[in-house]
Amino acid sequence: MSVAAWMRRLNRSGRLLAPLPGGRSGYGVFAGADRRRRPIAKAADAEVRAALSDGALIETGRGIVLSEEGRKRLHRAASAGDQPFAAQHQQPARRIVIDADGERSVSASAAPGPLARYLRPSGGRPALLDAVHASAAAIFVRDYERSALSSRVTADWSAAPGGKRRSAPTDRADIPATRLDAQNRVLAALEEAGPGFDRLLFAILIREVGVGAAERELDWPERAGAAMLKIALDRLAVHYRLKPRPKAFTG
Numbered sequence: 001m002s003v004a005a006w007m008r009r010l011n012r013s014g015r016l017l018a019p020l021p022g023g024r025s026g027y028g029v030f031a032g033a034d035r036r037r038r039p040i041a042k043a044a045d046a047e048v049r050a051a052l053s054d055g056a057l058i059e060t061g062r063g064i065v066l067s068e069e070g071r072k073r074l075h076r077a078a079s080a081g082d083q084p085f086a087a088q089h090q091q092p093a094r095r096i097v098i099d100a101d102g103e104r105s106v107s108a109s110a111a112p113g114p115l116a117r118y119l120r121p122s123g124g125r126p127a128l129l130d131a132v133h134a135s136a137a138a139i140f141v142r143d144y145e146r147s148a149l150s151s152r153v154t155a156d157w158s159a160a161p162g163g164k165r166r167s168a169p170t171d172r173a174d175i176p177a178t179r180l181d182a183q184n185r186v187l188a189a190l191e192e193a194g195p196g197f198d199r200l201l202f203a204i205l206i207r208e209v210g211v212g213a214a215e216r217e218l219d220w221p222e223r224a225g226a227a228m229l230k231i232a233l234d235r236l237a238v239h240y241r242l243k244p245r246p247k248a249f250t251g
Helices: 005-010 045-053 068-079 083-089 113-119 131-146 177-193 197-206 211-218 225-239
Strands: 016-019 027-030 041-043 057-059 064-066 093-099 102-108
Touching: 005 016, 005 027, 005 041, 005 064, 005 068, 045 057, 064 068, 113 131, 113 197, 113 225, 131 177, 131 197, 131 225, 177 197, 177 225, 197 211, 197 225, 211 225
Parallel strands: none
Antiparallel strands: 016 027, 016 064, 027 041, 057 064, 093 102
16 A cells, blocks of 8 residues: 655644645645745645545644544555655664763654665665664754754744754744754754755755755755765764764874
């Protein structure tokens, strides 16, 4: 059994399905109620009507969300071998991260969809990415989802990172401490990734666009994205102390 990609994207906390703005046909999956941000995924009018009709979706005061039946359908699809879904929702792996204060256990969920193909061997070649990269991606996504940055009131993230608009709300005192801490962790991770790489990580891990689409957005050469993604995730892994920092060349 296969399920639509937009339905998989909708199956995350806080996400809503709403009509596309500007009078366009179709629906978009949004991280919150504000539809001025770019949708994470899109669905055709007919698909949404069908899903509402058969009970997979329900309408609420905030927007359209998955119903309990819809979640069961996704679970059945995963059990029946819907590989893209299973790759995103497999059981989290546990990894011990050593920091200056000792050990801390990190729960790393499966990598976002665009990473899945690079975590599997292909054409007789080994996988480009490994479990450390997936763990780094999961930590970044978790912090973003916990942060104030996931709300439109904090910053306009539809214009990818790297610009002057990556800033905190006017009154940071209004942000709960836990969300502010997560926000600071996200910004520190993007700074560690570096210019260009920060925009790549945001596009693939948060907006969940494909590597090819990210290449075009960044005006990079075709097929450069995969190698750049590995470098960006290496930097994230070092930042999160999932792997050692490379030693500086001394000559």
